[in-house]
Amino acid sequence: MKDLYQVLEQKKTEIERVRREIEALHFVIPLLAENADWVENGLALPGSHSRETGIATAKGWQRREHQPPH
Incomplete structure (x- = not known):
């Protein structure tokens, strides 16, 4: 029997x-x-605005409503 x-x-x-893979x-x-996709x-198209303005969380990038460019 294995040691617990x-x-x-x-x-x-x-x-x-698995966390690193995710x-x-x-x-x-x-x-x-x-x-x-x-x-x-x-989601905003890549290049339409910097992804750095998004919010990265443990679940990934949060969904944002489309905002016109400034």
Whole structure:
């Protein structure tokens, strides 16, 4: 039988690996999305304004209503 602390540490390591993978996916999604994907999901098109004005959270970029350029 495995030591419970060893199993717990292994699970913690696996959870951290999955978190890093999810973070990487959140990073590449905007790079892979087509313009139609952006429009379909109500997001501002890439290049229409800086993504740095968006709000990144653990769940990814928050949805913003379309705002005309300044």
